[in-house]
Amino acid sequence: MNDFKSLRVLDAFRWIFEKFDIDYPIMRKLIQLKLTMDSRRIPAIFNGQKQKKEGNQFIKSLWLYLFYGLLLLTPFLFLRNQYMFASSILFTVLMFITITTMVSDFSAVLLDVRDKNILQPKPVSNRTLNAAKLMHIVIYLALLEGSFVIIPLAVGIYRFGIFYGLIFIVSIVFVSCFVVVITALTYLFILRFFSGEKLKDIINYVQIFLAVAVMVSYQVMAHSFELTQMNLQYTFTWWHVFLPPLWYSAFFEVLLNQDYSINMLILMACGIVIPLLMLRIYIKLMPTFERSLSKLMSDTVRTKGKSHFFEDWTSKILCRNAQERTFYRFASLMIRQEREFKLKAYPQIGFAIVIPFVMFFNEVRIDSLKEAMANENVYPLYFSALMIPTVVHLLKFSGAYKGNWIFRATPISNSKMFYSSTLKAAIVKLFLPTFALLSIVFIAMFSWAIIPDLLIILLVAIMMTLLSYVLLNGEVYPFSNSHELTQDNNTLKVLVAMVVIGAFALVHYLIAMIPYAKLIYMLILIIAVIVGWRLVFGEKKNHGHS
Amino acid sequence: MIGEPILRLQNIEMSFGNKQVLNGINLEVGKGQIIGYIGPNGAGKSTTVKLMLGLIEGYSGKIEIFGKDIADGDYTYKKRIGYVPETAELYDHLTAAEYLTFTGEMYGLEREEAEKKAYQLMFQFGLEHAFHQRLTSFSKGMRQKVLIISSVLHNPDLLFFDEPLSGLDANSVLVVKEILAKLAEEGKTVFYSSHIMEVVEKISDRIVLLVNGLVVADGSFEELQQQGKEGTLEEIFNQMTGFNQQVEIAERFVEIVKEGRVHE
Numbered sequence: 004m005n006d007f008k009s010l011r012v013l014d015a016f017r018w019i020f021e022k023f024d025i026d027y028p029i030m031r032k033l034i035q036l037k038l039t040m041d042s043r044r045i046p047a048i049f050n051g052q053k054q055k056k057e058g059n060q061f062i063k064s065l066w067l068y069l070f071y072g073l074l075l076l077t078p079f080l081f082l083r084n085q086y087m088f089a090s091s092i093l094f095t096v097l098m099f100i101t102i103t104t105m106v107s108d109f110s111a112v113l114l115d116v117r118d119k120n121i122l123q124p125k126p127v128s129n130r131t132l133n134a135a136k137l138m139h140i141v142i143y144l145a146l147l148e149g150s151f152v153i154i155p156l157a158v159g160i161y162r163f164g165i166f167y168g169l170i171f172i173v174s175i176v177f178v179s180c181f182v183v184v185i186t187a188l189t190y191l192f193i194l195r196f197f198s199g200e201k202l203k204d205i206i207n208y209v210q211i212f213l214a215v216a217v218m219v220s221y222q223v224m225a226h227s228f229e230l231t232q233m234n235l236q237y238t239f240t241w242w243h244v245f246l247p248p249l250w251y252s253a254f255f256e257v258l259l260n261q262d263y264s265i266n267m268l269i270l271m272a273c274g275i276v277i278p279l280l281m282l283r284i285y286i287k288l289m290p291t292f293e294r295s296l297s298k299l300m301s302d303t304v305r306t307k308g309k310s311h312f313f314e315d316w317t318s319k320i321l322c323r324n325a326q327e328r329t330f331y332r333f334a335s336l337m338i339r340q341e342r343e344f345k346l347k348a349y350p351q352i353g354f355a356i357v358i359p360f361v362m363f364f365n366e367v368r369i370d371s372l373k374e375a376m377a378n379e380n381v382y383p384l385y386f387s388a389l390m391i392p393t394v395v396h397l398l399k400f401s402g403a404y405k406g407n408w409i410f411r412a413t414p415i416s417n418s419k420m421f422y423s424s425t426l427k428a429a430i431v432k433l434f435l436p437t438f439a440l441l442s443i444v445f446i447a448m449f450s451w452a453i454i455p456d457l458l459i460i461l462l463v464a465i466m467m468t469l470l471s472y473v474l475l476n477g478e479v480y481p482f483s484n485s486h487e488l489t490q491d492n493n494t495l496k497v498l499v500a501m502v503v504i505g506a507f508a509l510v511h512y513l514i515a516m517i518p519y520a521k522l523i524y525m526l527i528l529i530i531a532v533i534v535g536w537r538l539v540f541g542e543k544k545n546h547g548h549s
Numbered sequence: 550m551i552g553e554p555i556l557r558l559q560n561i562e563m564s565f566g567n568k569q570v571l572n573g574i575n576l577e578v579g580k581g582q583i584i585g586y587i588g589p590n591g592a593g594k595s596t597t598v599k600l601m602l603g604l605i606e607g608y609s610g611k612i613e614i615f616g617k618d619i620a621d622g623d624y625t626y627k628k629r630i631g632y633v634p635e636t637a638e639l640y641d642h643l644t645a646a647e648y649l650t651f652t653g654e655m656y657g658l659e660r661e662e663a664e665k666k667a668y669q670l671m672f673q674f675g676l677e678h679a680f681h682q683r684l685t686s687f688s689k690g691m692r693q694k695v696l697i698i699s700s701v702l703h704n705p706d707l708l709f710f711d712e713p714l715s716g717l718d719a720n721s722v723l724v725v726k727e728i729l730a731k732l733a734e735e736g737k738t739v740f741y742s743s744h745i746m747e748v749v750e751k752i753s754d755r756i757v758l759l760v761n762g763l764v765v766a767d768g769s770f771e772e773l774q775q776q777g778k779e780g781t782l783e784e785i786f787n788q789m790t791g792f793n794q795q796v797e798i799a800e801r802f803v804e805i806v807k808e809g810r811v812h813e
Contacts, residue, residue, distance in 0.1 A: 329654035333643075336651075340642040340683070405638035411604045413655040414627035482640070 007038050009142045023286055026131045033122075033135035034142070067495055068150040071100075076155040080162060086255035093155065094178060094248035099221050101148065101182045106213045107350040109140045111343055113187060114206070116296055129293040130286075137183065144179055163259070170258055174251040174274070181247060181278040184285050189213070191288055194295035206342075207349040214353025218361060220246070239266035250274030311335075317431050326415060327424045334398075334428035337482055343402045348433065351390035355437050359383040359445075379449045381456040385508040387434075387441055388464045392500040394433055395471040398425055401482035410480050418479050423540040425481040426468050434464055455521050456511070462528035463507045469535050470503065554616070555580050555707055555738045556601070561610035563596060563762075570596050571608070572762035578740070583733045585753030586742035587782075589790050592759040594742045595635050598709045602632055614707070628657060631700035635711040635742075637692045641684035645671065645695050648684060649702065656703035663702060670698045674721070689716030697725065701732075708732065708739045714748065726752055750782035760790055 010031060020027045075096050080089060113136065122132060152175060160168040189209065197205050243249050253270035256262045314335045318328040338344060362383035401407075410421060442457050475496065514520045556578040563571040570593045578584055588594050599605045601612055603619060612619050614626050639648060646664060649671075653663025671680050674694045684692060693716045700708060710729075714722050729739055729752055743749050749756060750770055758766035766773055766789055773785055787793065 325657075326655070329651060329660075333640075333647075333651045336643055336647055337640065342642070401640065403638065403640045403642065405636065406640040408604055408632075408634055408638065409640075409652060409655070412602050412627065412630070412632045413652070414624050414657070415655070416624060 007035065009038070009146075010035060013138065013142075020134065023134075024128075024130060025134045026128065029127055030131050030135045030138065033127075033132070034139050037135070037139045038142070062146070065146060065150040068147055069154065072151040073154045076152065077158050080155060080158050086259060087249075087252050090255050091246075091248045091252040094174070094251050095221060097148065097151065097175070098178060098182060098248060099217060100151065101144065101179060102186070102217050103214070103350070103354075104147065105140075105144070105182055105186045106210055106217075107347055109143070110186070110190070110210065111346045112136065112140055113190060114296065114346065129290045133289045133293050137187070141179070141183060144183065148175060148179060167255070167259060170254050174254050177274055177278050178247070178251060180282060184278065184281045186213075187292070188281060188285055188288075191285070191292045191295070194298065195291065207345045210346065210349045211353035211356075214350040215357045218354065218357040239264075239270075244269065244273055247274070250277075321427045321431070322424055324420075327420045330421060331424040331428050334425040334481065335432055337401065338428060338432045341401060341403075344397055344400070348390075348394050348397050351393050352433065352437050355387040355390040355434075356441065358386040358389065359441055362386055379453055379456075381445060381449075381453050381460065382508050382512065384438075384441055384445060384457070384460050385463070385504050385511075387438060388460070388467050388504050389500055390437070391434065391464060391467045392471040392475060392496045394429055395426065395468055396475045396496065398422075398429060398481045399476050399478065399484045401484075404483050404485050407480055407483040410483070419540045421479060422472060422476070422481055423536070426472055430465060430468055434468075438464065455525065456515075459511055459521065459525055459528060462525065462532060463504070463511075465532050466507075466528065466535065467500070467504065469532070469539060471500070473539060553580050554578065555614070556740070557611075557613040558597070558601075559611040559613075561597070561600065561608055561612065563593075563600060563605075563608040570762050571600075573610070574759075574762070574764055576757065576764060576767075578738060580738055581733055581736045582754045583729060583739045583741060583752055585749035585756040586740060586759065587744070587746070587749055587756060587786065588742075588759035589792075593762045594759055595711055597759070598632075598711055598740065598742065602630065602709065603627065628703070629706040631703070631705035631708045633693075633696045633700045633708075633710045633713045637689065637696055637716070639684060639692065639696065639699075641687070641692075644681050644683050645676070645687070646680050649695065649699055652699040653702040656705075658703055666702055667698060670702070671695075674698070674724075690718060690721065693717055694721070706737055708737060710739060710741045710743075712743050713741070714743065714745065722748070746781065746783040746786055756782070758786065758789055765789055 013031065013034070017027050020030065076093050080093075115136070152171075156168060156171055159171055190206070193205055193209055250270050250273045253267045254274060257267050257271050311332065314332050318331045322328040322331050338348075360383070363380065366380060366383070410418075415421075438457075438461060445457070446453060511524070514524045554577050556576070558574050558576040561571050561574040562569070574593075574597060586594055586597070596605070600608050601614060601619070603624070615629065617623065617626060619626060641648075643651070646667065649667035650660060650664045653667060654660055658666070668677065668680055671677050671694075676691060676694060679687065679691065684695065687695065693713070697710075697713060700710070714725060717725065726748065729741070733739055733754070741749070741753065753770065755769055756766070756773060757764055766776070766785075768776075770782060773782075787795075
C-alpha cells in the first residue's frame with residue numbers, strides 16, 4: 004500500500020484524534036486502505052472491451068476545480084476594498100459547492116454499510132471507525148476545496164497581504180468543518196428517529212430537501228445585498244446570524260478593517276463557536292450513528308407484494324416485446340429500490356425542481372413580475388433537463404453489480420434492449436414525475452397555452468437521455484459496474500449538458516417567434532427521437548460478440 | 550455413453566492474459582447424466598462452465614450444446630439451460646418475488662406463471678414467508694435456495710450447478726440431492742461442480758477430474774476405483790492430484806500460529 008501524502012499531513016494532527024479517544028494508528032490504516040482501494044478502481048471483468056486505466060478518477064478531475072476557482076471566485080477579489088461583500092459571495096459559492104458534493108457524492112460514503120461485516124468483528128471501536136469514515140471524506144473535500152481556492156488565495160494574498168491569506172485559510176477550515184458536520188448531524192438525526200424501510204425512503208427525501216435548501220439559501224444570500232443600488236453597502240439585520248457565509252466575512256471585517264462593532268463581533272463569534280459546538284455534539288453522538296446505520300440493512304417483515312400497476316401500464320405502452328417489458332420492470336425496480344442509486348440520483352431531482360424557479364425569479368428581478376408572467380417564459384424549465392446526464396450515467400452502476408451474470412446467462416436476442424428499456428424506465432420513473440410537477444406549476448403561473456412548449460421541452464429531454472447514453476455510457480449492460488466514491492466528474496458533464504441544452508433552448512426561443520413553427524419543430528423532434536432511438540438501439544441482423 | 554449427446558467440448562483452450570487456464574479439454578456428455586466436475590482450486594472448473602454459458606468469450610476449440618456450435622451467435626440454446634453460479638451474486642435490492650419473476654420472464658415464462666411457480670417452489674423450501682422480502686435480508690442458505698429456484702423455473706434440460714450446496718443446512722442438502730436425482734430421472738442433464746467429495750461420490754453417474762486445465766480422470770466412481778485407486782473419492786482426488794503432504798502442512802501451519810508474542 005502506498006503511503007499517501009495526505010496521511011502524512013494528517014499525522015501532524017495526531018494529538019487531536021488521541022484527545023478524542025480515537026485509536027490513531029488504526030484509523031490511519033483504515034484510511035490508507037480506503038485510499039488504496041480508491042486508486043485501484045478498475046472496471047468489472049464482465050465489461051471487457053475497453054480497459055480503463057487504473058487510478059483515482061477524483062484526483063484526476065481536480066484541475067477542473069482549479070479552473071472553477073479562477074472563474075467563480077477570483078473576480079470578487081477585485082471588487083472595491085469592501086471585504087463584507089466580496090468575501091461573503093466567495094464563501095457562498097464555496098459552501099454551495101461543498102454542500103452539494105457532500106450531499107450527492109459523499110452521502111453514500113457516510114451511510115456506507117458494506118464494510119460493516121468486515122470491520123465490525125475486528126477489535127476496532129465504533130468511534131475510530133466513524134472517524135476514519137469522516138476523515139476519508141475530509142481528505143477528498145480538502146483536495147477539492149484546495150484546488151478550488153488556491154488561485155483566489157494567491158490573488159488575495161497578492162492584493163491584501165499575507166494576513167488576509169491567513170484569515171482566509173482559517174475560515175475555510177471552519178467552513179468545511181461546519182459543512183461536513185451539519186450534513187452528518189442531519190443524517191444522524193434522521194437515523195435516530197426512523198427505522199427500516201421508512202428510513203431508507205426518508206433519507207432520499209432529506210437529500211432532495213437539502214438540495215433545495217442549499218439552492219434557496221444561495222438566493223437569499225445574494226439578495227441580502229441590495230444589488231440594484233450598486234453601492235453594495237452592508238447593513239446588519241438580525242437574521243444575518245443564520246447566514247454562515249457572513250460569519251466568515253465578518254472575520255475579515257473585524258481583523259482587517261478593525262470594525263469592532265457589536266454586530267460584527269457577534270457574527271464572528273458565531274463562525275467560531277457554532278462549528279466547534281456542532282463538532283463536539285457530533286463526536287459525542289458518533290457511536291449512536293454507527294449503531295443506527297445498521298438499521299439500513301434490515302428489511303421490515305413484509306408478506307404482501309406491492310402492486311406494480313403503474314409499471315405494467317407504462318411498460319405496455321413503451322415496450323414492444325415481452326423481453327423488453329420484463330427488463331423495463333426490472334430497471335424500474337432497481338431505480339426505485341437501490342439505495343446507493345437513490346442516494347446519488349435524488350439530489351439531482353431536488354436541483355431539477357428548484358433551479359427552474361430560481362431562474363424564473365432572477366428574471367423577475369430584472370423585469371417586473373407582471374411582465375415576466377405575460378412573457379410566458381418557459382425557458383427556465385430547460386434547467387430541469389440538467390439532471391439527465393447524471394442520472395443516465397448512474398444507470399451504469401449498482402451496489403450488486405456482480406449479479407449481472409444473469410443478463411448473459413439468459414437467452415436474449417437483442418442485447419441492446421437492456422439499455423433501451425432501462426433508459427425508458429429512467430425517464431418514466433425519474434424525469435417525468437419531476438417534469439410533471441414543474442409543468443403543473445408553470446401552467447398555473449401562465450396558461451394552458453404553454454402546453455406545446457412543455458411538450459417540446461419533454462421531447463428535448465428524451466433526446467438528451469439518448470445523447471447522454473451514447474456519450475457517457477455506450478455499453479451493453481446496465482447496473483454492471485461498482486458504485487464508487489467519485490467515479491467521474493459530474494460537474495464537467497453538467498457543463499457540457501448545459502451547453503447542449505442551452506442550444507436547444509435557443510432554437511426553441513427562435514422558433515417561438517415564427518407562427519406555427521412550433522408545431523413543425525415538435526414534429527421534427529418526434530421524428531428525431533424515434534429515428535435516433537432506432538439507430539442506437541435498433542436490432543441489427545447479424546451481430547455477435549467476437 | 551447413454552442417450553444423445555447434450556454437450557460436447559472439443560480441445561478447449563482458454564487463457565487470461567498470459568495465464569493458460571484450460572489446456573485442451575475434451576468432454577462429451579449424454580442425456581440424463583449427472584456429471585460430477587471436480588478439481589483443485591484454480592483448475593478451471595468455473596471457467597469451463599462460464600464458457601459454455603457464454604459468460605466469457607475468447608476460447609479456442611469447439612463447444613457444442615444440444616448439437617449446435619455456440620459460437621455461431623444463436624443464443625436460443627440458453628433457453629434450455631439453468632445455472633447456479635459459484636458466488637451467490639444477485640440483485641439483492643429486489644425481493645425474492647421480484648427477482649424470481651424477473652429471471653423467469655427473461656427465460657420466456659409468462660409473468661403470472663413465473664410468479665406462481667416461484668411461490669410454489671419457495672413454499673417447498675419453506676421460504677414462503679420471505680417471498681416478498683428483499684434479498685439483502687436473506688441468509689446465505691436462503692439466497693442459495695433462491696438461486697436454485699431461479700435456475701429451474703423454466704424447466705431447463707441442462708443444468709450447471711457450481712457449488713450449489715454451499716450454505717445449505719444438512720436437511721436442505723438432502724432435499725437438493727434428491728431433487729438432482731429426480732431431475733436426472735426426468736432426462737435432465739446435470740453438470741455439477743463441487744469440492745465436497747462425499748456428495749459428488751454419491752450423486753454422480755460420472756466423475757470428471759480436472760487438474761491444471763486438463764481432464765485427468767473420467768468415469769463412474771466404480772471405474773475410477775478400478776483404475777487401481779482405492780478408497781473414497783476424497784482419497785482418489787488426493788492421489789490423482791499428487792497431494793499427500795496434508796499432515797506436514799498442518800503441523801507447520803499450527804507451529805506458525807503459535808509463534809511470536811502472545812496477545813491477550
